[in-house]
Amino acid sequence: MATPTAIALKIIDERHDLIIQKSSIHQPLQGRICIPGDKSISHRSLMLGALAEGETVIRGLLLGEDPRSTASCFRAMGAEISDLNIDEVRVKGIGLGNLQEPLDVLNVGNSGTTIRLMLGVLASHPGRFFAVTGDRSIRSRPMSRVVKPLQQMGAQIWGRQENSLAPLAVWGQALKPIHYHSPIASAQVKSCILLAGLMTDGKTTVTEPTLSRDHSERMLRSFGAELSVDPETHSVTVVGQARLKGQTVIVPGDISSAAFWLVAGSIVPGSELTIANVGVNPTRTGVLEALAQMGADITLENQREVAGEPVADLRVRHTQLKGCTIAGDLIPRLIDEIPILAVAATFATGITVIRDAEELRVKESDRISAMATQLNLLGASVTELPDGMEITGGKALTGTEVDSFTDHRIAMSLAIAALNAQGTTTIHRAEAAAISYPDFTETLQRAIGER
Numbered sequence: 335m336a337t338p339t340a341i342a343l344k345i346i347d348e349r350h351d352l353i354i355q356k357s358s359i360h361q362p363l364q365g366r367i368c369i370p371g372d373k374s375i376s377h378r379s380l381m382l383g384a385l386a387e388g389e390t391v392i393r394g395l396l397l398g399e400d401p402r403s404t405a406s407c408f409r410a411m412g413a414e415i416s417d418l419n420i421d422e423v424r425v426k427g428i429g430l431g432n433l434q435e436p437l438d439v440l441n442v443g444n445s446g447t448t449i450r451l452m453l454g455v456l457a458s459h460p461g462r463f464f465a466v467t468g469d470r471s472i473r474s475r476p477m478s479r480v481v482k483p484l485q486q487m488g489a490q491i492w493g494r495q496e497n498s499l500a501p502l503a504v505w506g507q508a509l510k511p512i513h514y515h516s517p518i519a520s521a522q523v524k525s526c527i528l529l530a531g532l533m534t535d536g537k538t539t540v541t542e543p544t545l546s547r548d549h550s551e552r553m554l555r556s557f558g559a560e561l562s563v564d565p566e567t568h569s570v571t572v573v574g575q576a577r578l579k580g581q582t583v584i585v586p587g588d589i590s591s592a593a594f595w596l597v598a599g600s601i602v603p604g605s606e607l608t609i610a611n612v613g614v615n616p617t618r619t620g621v622l623e624a625l626a627q628m629g630a631d632i633t634l635e636n637q638r639e640v641a642g643e644p645v646a647d648l649r650v651r652h653t654q655l656k657g658c659t660i661a662g663d664l665i666p667r668l669i670d671e672i673p674i675l676a677v678a679a680t681f682a683t684g685i686t687v688i689r690d691a692e693e694l695r696v697k698e699s700d701r702i703s704a705m706a707t708q709l710n711l712l713g714a715s716v717t718e719l720p721d722g723m724e725i726t727g728g729k730a731l732t733g734t735e736v737d738s739f740t741d742h743r744i745a746m747s748l749a750i751a752a753l754n755a756q757g758t759t760t761i762h763r764a765e766a767a768a769i770s771y772p773d774f775t776e777t778l779q780r781a782i783g784e785r
């Protein structure tokens with residue numbers, strides 16, 4: 335009789351069930367893992383490359399579905415972007431202000447970063463008409479957070495439910511500069527306004543309540559924009575009209591993707607993994623701080639700086655985690671890692687409380703509800719809070735059928751939880767992982783020694 339495979343993919347009408355059988359996984363997770371390129375930096379390198387004068391060369395681009403959406407939108411507006419591959423992508427920029435009116439609706443697929451950042455670019459291109467839409471998830475995610483400040487700058491934008499939902503129509507204008515005090519710490523809001531400010535005469539400033547990821551600021555500077563940052567007040571100012579010059583961008587590995595292996599290595603007995611080339615920008619390393627609070631055994635090795643972003647190799651060894659509280663200013667620095675931290679908390683001793691994370695309710699899915707319901711189906715003890723979760727760790731999990739809600743981070747978090755669940759776990763709609771991690775399943779198979 336053939337030995338059962340521990341990890342299998344079943345494809346039904348293009349929907350993938352990821353099946354994980356704990357009974358046949360003997361191996362701890364071991365080896366060296368190379369993760370895909372950072373999603374936030376990948377989007378920004380394609381966008382700034384398209385808006386710059388001259389050629390931009392991107393190495394290490396994430397080949398996930400989200401950056402592909404960004405590339406296809408900017409191609410539709412005249413940027414020449416070579417075939418996407420990891421080694422080298424060449425972008426022939428058309429210069430700020432020169433985007434062509436697209437002949438069809440721009441479709442951002444599942445990507446919130448694409449639509450929100452791009453709206454700042456479109457709104458500030460006078461005399462051109464743009465229509466933008468995305469998938470079912472995008473059409474339910476709030477856009478007023480960027481539409482309202484852009485309207486304060488004079489933008490003309492229309493959409494469903496008082497211009498708050500895609501599809502959106504944009505009639506590009508010459509905008510006026512503003513100082514926007516954002517009620518939320520959101521890199522998408524900040525970046526959208528800064529991108530609009532590039533084409534706007536004068537100084538455009540965004541102040542946020544706490545610092546969100548700063549990849550836009552770093553990359554805008556390196557492309558030649560005049561930009562100043564006040565770290566005391568969490569304010570960024572860009573001076574328009576700007577001119578951007580094509581650059582070489584080296585995209586580090588995505589710490590949000592590394593987080594799955596940091597937690598897998600921590601919870602599967604006997605594991606030891608090295609995750610190579612991880613971006614450790616301080617605005618993204620909240621997950622390392624949360625896992626340190628939980629007692630995880632993680633070390634940063636070979637720390638270096640690559641093209642303006644700090645990078646390190648992360649080594650993780652299995653250890654018993656303990657519950658902790660994750661809240662406050664830490665939240666924007668680990669917002670995308672909360673689903674996988676909820677998995678870590680499930681295998682920790684004691685109680686973990688996650689608060690101040692109401693933003694999770696308006697991501698690709700309602701990530702609070704998704705993680706609470708699906709982990710509870712597996713036998714965990716998770717209570718939903720309006721702005722987070724309370725998780726009592728240490729309950730034994732048993733495999734069952736769970737759903738990703740077509741959210742990449744939910745699909746991958748549940749796959750890691752399944753590594754420690756008895757029996758068979760089937761994750762429906764696991765194809766969502768391809769949004770940010772196209773070869774997640776193959777990497778998991780390699781880590782357990784199946785390939």
Ligand code: SPQ
Pocket residue numbers: 373374375444445446447448519520521522523525546547669670697698743770
């Ligand atoms: O791009 P999208 O769909 O919004 O992706 C997510 C993710 O989990 O990959 C959020 F669902 O990441 C956002 C992140 O949450 C990417 C991002 C960025 O690149 O600027 C910023 C964060 O969003 P926000 O709303 O806090 O600005």
